[in-house]
Amino acid sequence: MExxxxxxxxxxxxxxxxxxRHVSNRLSINLCVPLQADxxxxxxxxxxxxxxxxxxxxxxxxxxxxxxxxxxxxYDCRVxxxxxxxxxxxxxxxxxxxxxxxxxxxxxxxxxxxCDMLLCPCADQNGFDAQLVEVEKKNQRxxxxxxxxxxxxxxxxxxREQVFCGQPAAxxxxxxxxxxxxxxxxxLYSSYRRxxxxxxxxxxxxxxxxxxxxxxxxxxxxxxxxxxRRPLSICHHSVPTAPEKTEQLEEMQMNQTKLVFCLxxxxxxxxxxxxxxxxxMALLGSTPFSRLFVNVREKESLCYYCDGRYNxxxxxxxxxxxxxYKDCARAEKAVxxxxxxxxxxxxxxxxxxxxKKYLLGGFASMGDSLGELDPWYLAxxxxxxxxxxxxxADQVRRATREExxxxxxxxxxxxxxxxxxxxxxxxx
Amino acid sequence: xRYDRQIITHPALGSYTKAVLPSGLTVLLYPTSGLxxxxxxxxxxxxxxxxxxxxxxxxxxxxxxTAHFLEHKLFExxxxxxxxxxxKTGANANxxxxxxxxxxxxxxxxQVPQSLHxxxxxxxxxxxxxxxxxxxxxxxxxxxxxxDDDPDWRSTTEILGCLYxxxxxxxxxxxxxxxxxxxxxxxxxxxxxxxYDHHNMVLSIAGPIDPQEMLAVCEVYCAQQRDFSLERVPIxxxxxxxxxxxxxxxxVSAPLVTLGFKEQPVADRYWRLVDNVLLxxxxxxxxxxxxQQYDSGxxxxxxxxxxxxxxxxxxxxxxxxxxxTDAFVDSMxxxxxxxxxxxxxxxxxxxxxxxxxxxxxxSFGRPEAIATAMLGxxxxxxxxxxxxxxxxxxxxxxxxxxxxxxLDRRYSAVSVVWPKQ
Numbered sequence: 001m002e003x004x005x006x007x008x009x010x011x012x013x014x015x016x017x018x019x020x021r022h023v024s025n026r027l028s029i030n031l032c033v034p035l036q037a038d039x040x041x042x043x044x045x046x047x048x049x050x051x052x053x054x055x056x057x058x059x060x061x062x063x064x065x066x067x068x069x070x071x072x073x074x075y076d077c078r079v080x081x082x083x084x085x086x087x088x089x090x091x092x093x094x095x096x097x098x099x100x101x102x103x104x105x106x107x108x109x110x111x112x113x114x115c116d117m118l119l120c121p122c123a124d125q126n127g128f129d130a131q132l133v134e135v136e137k138k139n140q141r142x143x144x145x146x147x148x149x150x151x152x153x154x155x156x157x158x159x160r161e162q163v164f165c166g167q168p169a170a171x172x173x174x175x176x177x178x179x180x181x182x183x184x185x186x187x188l189y190s191s192y193r194r195x196x197x198x199x200x201x202x203x204x205x206x207x208x209x210x211x212x213x214x215x216x217x218x219x220x221x222x223x224x225x226x227x228x229r230r231p232l233s234i235c236h237h238s239v240p241t242a243p244e245k246t247e248q249l250e251e252m253q254m255n256q257t258k259l260v261f262c263l264x265x266x267x268x269x270x271x272x273x274x275x276x277x278x279x280x281m282a283l284l285g286s287t288p289f290s291r292l293f294v295n296v297r298e299k300e301s302l303c304y305y306c307d308g309r310y311n312x313x314x315x316x317x318x319x320x321x322x323x324x325y326k327d328c329a330r331a332e333k334a335v336x337x338x339x340x341x342x343x344x345x346x347x348x349x350x351x352x353x354x355x356k357k358y359l360l361g362g363f364a365s366m367g368d369s370l371g372e373l374d375p376w377y378l379a380x381x382x383x384x385x386x387x388x389x390x391x392x393a394d395q396v397r398r399a400t401r402e403e404x405x406x407x408x409x410x411x412x413x414x415x416x417x418x419x420x421x422x423x424x425x426x427x428x
Numbered sequence: 429x430r431y432d433r434q435i436i437t438h439p440a441l442g443s444y445t446k447a448v449l450p451s452g453l454t455v456l457l458y459p460t461s462g463l464x465x466x467x468x469x470x471x472x473x474x475x476x477x478x479x480x481x482x483x484x485x486x487x488x489x490x491x492x493x494t495a496h497f498l499e500h501k502l503f504e505x506x507x508x509x510x511x512x513x514x515x516k517t518g519a520n521a522n523x524x525x526x527x528x529x530x531x532x533x534x535x536x537x538x539q540v541p542q543s544l545h546x547x548x549x550x551x552x553x554x555x556x557x558x559x560x561x562x563x564x565x566x567x568x569x570x571x572x573x574x575x576d577d578d579p580d581w582r583s584t585t586e587i588l589g590c591l592y593x594x595x596x597x598x599x600x601x602x603x604x605x606x607x608x609x610x611x612x613x614x615x616x617x618x619x620x621x622x623x624y625d626h627h628n629m630v631l632s633i634a635g636p637i638d639p640q641e642m643l644a645v646c647e648v649y650c651a652q653q654r655d656f657s658l659e660r661v662p663i664x665x666x667x668x669x670x671x672x673x674x675x676x677x678x679x680v681s682a683p684l685v686t687l688g689f690k691e692q693p694v695a696d697r698y699w700r701l702v703d704n705v706l707l708x709x710x711x712x713x714x715x716x717x718x719x720q721q722y723d724s725g726x727x728x729x730x731x732x733x734x735x736x737x738x739x740x741x742x743x744x745x746x747x748x749x750x751x752x753t754d755a756f757v758d759s760m761x762x763x764x765x766x767x768x769x770x771x772x773x774x775x776x777x778x779x780x781x782x783x784x785x786x787x788x789x790x791s792f793g794r795p796e797a798i799a800t801a802m803l804g805x806x807x808x809x810x811x812x813x814x815x816x817x818x819x820x821x822x823x824x825x826x827x828x829x830x831x832x833x834x835l836d837r838r839y840s841a842v843s844v845v846w847p848k849q
Contacts, residue, residue, distance in 0.1 A: 023790060023792050023793040024790050060718065060722065068779035071783060071785065071789075072783025072784060072786035072790075094790075095790055135723055139728050142682060142728055143729070146680070148681055253679045254577045254679050255573045256577055288511040288522070289512045294509065301565075302570075323570060355515070357538075358515055360537075361518045361520060364537035364538075367464055368793075368795070
């Protein structure tokens with residue numbers, strides 16, 4: 001399966017991935033802009049607005065009736081942060097035309113539907129529908145507040161904010177509740193026009209259908225926004241940096257403490273190292289037989305999860321676990337012992353091979369899932385590369401022990417962040 | 429080796445082999461063309477609902493959380509963690525426990541027979557020592573504490589506690605930090621001996637497999653005929669709910685409210701499908717009710733409903749994060765009454781039916797979905813393609829009839845997870 005790219009207009013590319021093995025087709029329109037403090041909140045709000053209605057489907061009921069008519073197709077509109085890039089994604093996935101009971105051309109109907117949602121929102125020259133904006137502002141405010149409901153994700157987010165302080169990667173995905181207050185239907189419409197002007201637009205169409213069928217309708221529909229486009233280039237500048245206080249503690253009323261270690265590579269990893277980085281990080285903490293899983297969870301019996309992850313787009317490695325507050329020091333000792341052992345090259349050839357097998361299995365199975373392939377290629381495109389899962393697998397195969405040791409040795413701890421249970425007896 | 433096997437075919441969706449081996453293990457094999465991944469699940473009919481069984485006429489009580497504890501321990505062998513063995517074959521393994529089953533699974537693109545050998549060998553041979561059982565308590569205690577901070581989980585636990593008086597569905601799948609202290613090596617060995625018999629298990633595999641090759645592996649472990657009998661403690665649950673309201677507080681941003689209706693258990697899976705359609709037509713995203721409540725801020729994007737159902741329990745749940753907790757509950761009751769008076773929309777029924785067909789077809793794109801559905805259907809006494817037939821058979825009249833039978837306010841309860849001050 002090979003990604004084929006056709007430029008439709010300046011800054012608007014159509015990428016297709018055809019594979020006859022699938023039973024469905026997936027289309028995503030991804031609007032990519034630099035992650036910026038002044039636009040993050042309104043652009044995130046646009047995700048809510050464009051996800052719920054359009055001129056053709058002015059109510060959520062009408063929209064969902066249409067989706068049922070399209071054989072229960074799944075539609076989603078969401079905003080994400082990838083490195084220093086904010087992405088607004090409109091995505092629809094439905095069964096392939098060959099399964100349609102009335103032989104309808106579902107794929108082209110899905111393309112048309114997606115264009116309706118992006119290009120014909122519930123708005124006029126004065127701005128978006130005022131009631132719609134008010135309702136979605138409230139929902140976004142609630143969603144921002146609700147981020148603390150997931151304590152693990154909250155602790156990781158708080159740690160990221162410290163190590164990327166003042167940099168784009170610290171900007172929260174949904175923006176800030178305070179900024180929402182100033183947004184009006186008219187200002188939001190201006191933001192929408194600006195997004196259409198300044199975004200690099202990547203359309204990814206994947207599945208078993210005759211994907212070329214959607215090129216002409218997409219080209220025709222998108223011609224409406226080509227007049228004054230000035231797509232912004234996307235660069236990834238954020239670098240994880242040790243904050244002034246490298247040990248930080250916050251408290252919350254909860255049942256389990258969350259401990260996060262942030263590490264940064266010094267010097268930063270290069271693209272040529274990615275194969276070794278993948279193997280090294282998986283062996284450290286991303287598999288159920290990783291060093292952290294086996295030693296911190298299984299041997300020490302300290303926690304239910306202890307994961308190590310590396311984010312290629314922002315360069316940050318995190319290790320996080322949930323445990324009793326009283327065990328934090330023991331856990332830190334156990335984690336650091338594993339890192340030091342790996343830095344000393346204290347790992348076996350069979351551990352390397354097992355980890356490679358695990359990763360290669362993941363790459364090989366990726367082709368079975370449109371839901372994995374689409375985001376994979378989007379991340380590649382945003383990173384400025386276009387590596388296929390097969391090419392990434394080759395890089396993993398070639399990774400050597402020496403390269404892995406180099407990866408481990410370049411990792412420097414920059415923050416220990418603890419989100420602790422309030423009123424824990426051990427702390428009183 | 430001689431044993432029952434049959435090929436079950438659907439004209440549009442393929443075919444699979446069903447075999448019952450001499451040991452009693454039911455094996456389901458769905459070969460996919462083209463896809464790279466094989467997904468394999470070995471399921472055992474033991475879950476958190478299994479609170480006890482009879483052995484030699486005597487009742488053996490099982491501490492809450494035992495099925496889940498055993499699931500953790502069966503991934504450990506004398507040679508070390510089972511994950512390490514699966515790593516050698518390139519398989520990605522996992523396990524989970526639900527109310528009525530425990531499943532062990534792996535996904536892989538290579539060496540499927542080798543991984544299957546590991547799975548079948550290990551699950552029959554638990555490696556339990558006093559030391560490794562004690563060690564696991566720390567890990568499971570942290571898992572329980574993690575869920576204690578999860579508002580959705582807490583809300584579900586609270587509402588089930590309201591609706592059910594004695595039924596073990598009201599107890600957390602993992603048990604409590606206290607109940608797992610009662611579990612020791614002997615408990616686990618006894619429960620394993622009682623439940624982990626091949627007659628009580630199903631193996632389901634979907635992917636680019638050769639069924640003959642898979643059966644050859646199974647035959648190694650399933651040749652021996654065995655007698656099996658398991659008398660579970662019957663669940664005697666009255667129609668009445670336990671209490672109408674529960675409240676707790678967590679560090680969350682907004683109240684999470686759940687309205688639950690306790691229904692009579694349904695034996696036929698068709699009625700679960702009918703109830704799903706009923707809830708969609710009643711309060712789903714195609715309804716004007718949804719839009720009105722959404723626009724007025726009573727519900728938001730977190731609103732959802734669920735048909736929560738098993739052999740011995742059946743509940744219909746509605747939940748949402750909302751600051752208007754009373755208005756949410758009142759509006760749901762009012763909507764049910766309104767629908768009973770005015771009826772449901774038949775045009776939407778046909779839409780939903782068409783959508784169900786599409787979603788069902790879409791699930792055949794993933795070996796994981798196929799294997800999971802095949803196992804689930806078998807454990808409930810059905811087959812993989814039953815859902816297709818049930819969707820075809822769905823009638824609007826059945827949905828309307830069901831509305832008259834369920835969602836009785838007298839059997840409802842409310843749980844609220846409040847934000848801590």
